[in-house]
Amino acid sequence: MKINYCMPTRVIMGDNCVFENRGFLRDLGEKALIVTGRNSAKANGSYTDLIKALDANGQPYALYDRVMSNPTVDCVFEAAAMARQERCDCIIAIGGGSPMDAAKAAAGIAVQDVQKQDIFAAAFTKALPIAAIPTTAGTGSEVTPYAILTNHAAQTKTSIGSPVLFPRFAFLDAVYMQGLHKQVTINTAIDALSHSIEGMLSVRASPLTDAAAKESIAAIIDSFTAMEQERLDLKARQKLLWASALGGMVIANTGTTAVHAAGYMLTYFKNIDHGRANGLLLGHYLKVLEKKDRTLHTNRVREIIPALKPGGLEAFALSLDRLLGVRERFDPAELEDFAERSIKAKNILNCVIKLEKEDLLEILKQSVG
């Protein structure tokens, strides 16, 4: 048994947990930079709750609300500059994966001398303390040490990772998710599902990440029908939020694998939402792995199939299909290019089964060919 497990974020969940646990925000620092997107945090109530908590603490703050989807390096440097200029000594992120990832990268850049062109090679050894308030249930970024940014130089999305980027606190209140559109709910849930499944297939999986992954997979698959029929009440939203935090705890320790590597291609070049991109690839990824698994007797895929519920892989792939609806299709030359690019990603090596370029190409062709 070999384990290397770390998840230092304090996870706080419950109705009104931001306000009720405002003491933790008080501990975070003197003045906070709030990092978020343009609209959603203000619309779903999370921003108001946070301001109420900070005001009750008598804690000043500045606001950076210009994070876009798939945040750019320019964006995080802009946020970091604001943190310095406003003399903020801590960062509070509100939003989905994009604002949280941007906030985490900015927390590092704010206190470390990094040039824009070096950001993906930099070793972050310090960062402003971070609190995260997710407003979607998918990314798990609130409990990971990663910030995934658009990397125009490499034409993909690239992850920055350092233990100092783990948020100190994650506040999980599902009330902010109640107004989420069906498609956002589905895409984000599939992202979380992909984290847990890929985590189980990682060479760094351990009994602790496996236990979290299994619980997370079961909760998300249980919610498939409710998501499809748009019947998610607060309790169901909590279950998904919890499942996505579990998925985050998993990849915080295991990393992701080929689904994310190839999925970034679909997002970067085809502007397909990140969770959907993973979902499009997930079923065929598992099928290709299962085939190789049978030859190699690694048994790892066979072990996770029971977690996918009765009916096994086929039934799972079909219900995933139903959720995704009509698939995007791309021409073979493009897919060849995506396979060529993504086989070089470092998370390819993370999988218990070694994948070749041909395997990636098969997954891409079956999924979106």
Place this chain on the structure above:
Amino acid sequence: MKINYCMPTRVIMGDNCVFENRGFLRDLGEKALIVTGRNSAKANGSYTDLIKALDANGQPYALYDRVMSNPTVDCVFEAAAMARQERCDCIIAIGGGSPMDAAKAAAGIAVQDVQKQDIFAAAFTKALPIAAIPTTAGTGSEVTPYAILTNHAAQTKTSIGSPVLFPRFAFLDAVYMQGLHKQVTINTAIDALSHSIEGMLSVRASPLTDAAAKESIAAIIDSFTAMEQERLDLKARQKLLWASALGGMVIANTGTTAVHAAGYMLTYFKNIDHGRANGLLLGHYLKVLEKKDRTLHTNRVREIIPALKPGGLEAFALSLDRLLGVRERFDPAELEDFAERSIKAKNILNCVIKLEKEDLLEILKQSVG
């Protein structure tokens, strides 16, 4: 769903993990104070492995090796004084619960102005960074924020707790447990079992602690026969070590309950080993709770019974009995006194079912009356 979960210790497990991961020790500080007991760390190889790792790092150290069972306040102040005198900026604990708890308390006292008489009331806001190398599989102290010390003023053992006392690193190598005597193995395993069971019955239990507790309970109960027959190979030792770390992660978040509160009486006044004291009380604790549970419909006890394997509570209590052998017996007046004292312990309030003094007395009478 209400959660407040934190477990910031990096858990590293595997053969030779101390030496292989010596880089983490390097990160801990310039000069380490090693805190341990008189003999066992030197006998089981853990001390040698640690010195080899520190030497390879070129890292100086001092040694405090005078921790006794159920460490006293004097002992931890002596260790803290040595840390200051030797200008150590980090602490490495090797041993069972006693050396680890003493080391954690010393880490706080070394950097904070605390008087001996105030130690149990002090709020620790800083501590030297700590690494822990358990050499028994039971306490879980390597992943908790607690240090439990003998409290002569209150005539019991009392816990000091602060998030700053979480070890930064826990190194789990089961090789150090291979020579453990049968009785130590059993007592420590029962301690871990008690952590996981009490954790599930805590008002602070959450889905994450429940998942860890269930895995831990199953692993320990699976090992009952092998422990009894002294057939524990390295793999079985690893399983127990892992189970005890899981139990630690549980109580780090849930706290303990009445078994520990009343068990401290048996240890303080009757010098019964801590794990054994818990084991003596555990079966009847569950029976009393189950009875109250049926009246109150709290359902929590009924939920954990399946984790105790086929045969339920009765069969579980019987196999625990077999492991414990002949029970100590004490007279009613003494038990009355123990119940009177332990009902005031703060972990009594931690249980999902409110216990009265009469309940504690019944548990004590049935267990050791």
